[in-house]
Amino acid sequence: xxxxxxxxxxxxxxxxxxxxxxxxxTLVHLLDTDAGPVLIDTGWDDPTSWDxxxxxxxxxxxxxxxxxxxxxxxxxxxxxGLSGRVREASGAWIAMHAADTEVVRRTRASxxxxxxxxxxxxxxxxxxxxxxxxxxxxARASGRTRTLPGLRxxxxxxxxxxxxxxxxxxxxxxxxxxxGHTPGHVCLHLEETHPARLPGNGRLFSGDxxxxxxxxxxxxxxxxxDTTVTDPSPSSRLRSSRGDPIGDYLDxxxxxxRLAPAEVLPAHQHAFTDAPARVRELLDHHEExxxxxxxxxxxxxTAWQLAERMEWNRPWDEISYGSRNxxxxxxxxxxxxLVKLGxxxxxxxDGPLTYVAV
Numbered sequence: 001x002x003x004x005x006x007x008x009x010x011x012x013x014x015x016x017x018x019x020x021x022x023x024x025x026t027l028v029h030l031l032d033t034d035a036g037p038v039l040i041d042t043g044w045d046d047p048t049s050w051d052x053x054x055x056x057x058x059x060x061x062x063x064x065x066x067x068x069x070x071x072x073x074x075x076x077x078x079x080x081g082l083s084g085r086v087r088e089a090s091g092a093w094i095a096m097h098a099a100d101t102e103v104v105r106r107t108r109a110s111x112x113x114x115x116x117x118x119x120x121x122x123x124x125x126x127x128x129x130x131x132x133x134x135x136x137x138x139a140r141a142s143g144r145t146r147t148l149p150g151l152r153x154x155x156x157x158x159x160x161x162x163x164x165x166x167x168x169x170x171x172x173x174x175x176x177x178x179x180g181h182t183p184g185h186v187c188l189h190l191e192e193t194h195p196a197r198l199p200g201n202g203r204l205f206s207g208d209x210x211x212x213x214x215x216x217x218x219x220x221x222x223x224x225x226d227t228t229v230t231d232p233s234p235s236s237r238l239r240s241s242r243g244d245p246i247g248d249y250l251d252x253x254x255x256x257x258r259l260a261p262a263e264v265l266p267a268h269q270h271a272f273t274d275a276p277a278r279v280r281e282l283l284d285h286h287e288e289x290x291x292x293x294x295x296x297x298x299x300x301x302t303a304w305q306l307a308e309r310m311e312w313n314r315p316w317d318e319i320s321y322g323s324r325n326x327x328x329x330x331x332x333x334x335x336x337x338l339v340k341l342g343x344x345x346x347x348x349x350d351g352p353l354t355y356v357a358v
Contacts, residue, residue: 004056007265008195010171011203014056016043018078026078027267028053029205030060031190034170036068039092040188040205041267045081053082067092071166071173073207074185075100075153079267084154095158095166097177100184103222104153116140118222119325126328127302127352135321160186178209178256180249181216185209189259198273200262209249210256210264212272215285218249219329220336246337250286253279290343293334297357300347306355307331 003015010032015025029040037057043049057063067090072080075096083094096104107115120136160166162177172191179185188205208216221243257279264278265271272278289310296309307327308316319327335355338344347354 004059007203007263007271009192011190011265012060013265013271014053016049016053016056016082017046018044019046019048021078023078023268025268027265027269028056029265030057030062031168031171031173033068033168035168036066037062038069038071038168039067039086040071041073041079041207042070042082042086044078045085050082050085064089066090069158069168070094071160071188072096072100072156073187073205073209073267074182075103076182076208077153079207080104080153083156084152087154093158094154094156095160096156097160097162097175097184097186099179100182101156101159103182103184104155106223108152108155113140115222123304123325123328125353126332127304127354128328129304132321132324162186165191176204176255176259178207178249178252180218180245180252181208183221183245183248185252187256189261194262198262200260200273200275202261203263203265204256204259204261204275206256206264206266208267209252210275210278210282211266212264212269212278214269215282216249217326217330218245218333219326220332221245244336244340245333246286246290247340250283253282290334290337290341293331294338294343294357297338297344297355300354300356302352302354303328303331303335304352306335 005013007013012030013027014030016028017025026041026043028043031038031040043053054064064086067086069092070083070086072083072094086092087094116136116139120133120140123133160175162175164175166173166175174189174191176187176189178187185207187207187209190203190205192202194200194203257276259275261275263271263273264275293306293310296306307324310327310331312319312327335344343357344355345358347356
């Protein structure tokens with residue numbers, strides 16, 4: 001059964017389950033407009049998720065067929081997964097930031113196996129052991145790539161332009177570009193008086209950018225066309241320092257804090273207030289992590305070795321296979337930030353990429 005929460009002022013949230021995921025669900029938000037209901041995110045492309053979304057909309061006196069538009073905070077499958085089915089059922093438009101639309105376009109156009117090949121090469125360069133790489137090679141050879149989520153995600157038909165008001169009749173919803181979790185992540189600022197008159201500036205649909213009790217995953221932006229992941233030459237190591245997702249995320253956090261919304265409506269967990277305080281907690285967390293990692297790099301380490309030594313919510317031996325891939329990507333993003341700050345550098349040589357503090 002759908003769990004629906006009213007937030008007042010023509011805003012509701014629906015808990016849409018994510019299969020086999022500790023997050024449990026995505027909070028899909030529905031916003032009433034004069035032209036019809038608009039969804040902010042849609043949930044995972046799964047039959048149970050679809051049924052839950054449909055049941056929740058019926059509980060609100062509407063249906064999937066009535067949806068006027070879909071605004072996507074970012075391209076991940078627990079947010080964008082059902083967008084195509086919603087559009088097929090209703091004729092709704094789908095809007096997304098251009099940077100994430102490009103990820104969707106590139107993923108759809110990639111040959112079978114490209115993403116697994118890219119991940120294998122990236123983990124090889126990060127120093128992953130052979131026993132971790134073998135299942136990826138086997139999956140690519142067997143053609144199991146068809147089961148990967150997001151390979152056929154819907155292409156949006158509208159672009160979310162940072163700073164602009166979205167064309168929603170009777171509402172003032174402004175796009176705030178908040179890269180970090182993905183290159184095109186956006187938060188959506190509802191520039192209207194809070195229905196309960198809470199102090200602050202409207203409400204913020206924060207996607208995965210700002211969550212009340214967990215820190216979002218910040219890894220390297222995935223790009224299967226990036227040849228630097230397989231080229232160990234010194235010049236390639238220098239080129240691989242392009243992009244800084246952690247830096248993007250920290251800058252985006254400060255941008256959101258300056259908005260000072262009265263309430264934050266995230267895509268996971270629950271609504272909360274005092275966004276500036278939560279931003280400060282996250283800024284402090286990443287500063288402490290960067291300081292700790294710089295200390296670890298007194299001895300040259302690969303990204304895999306660094307991930308093994310980082311603090312997670314469980315010991316490394318208890319972290320699942322897929323979560324280890326995510327952990328290594330986070331280690332790489334923090335390494336990228338340390339390199340950008342001049343606090344670490346790549347060590348010349350062949351084999352897996354090794355970094356040391358400077």
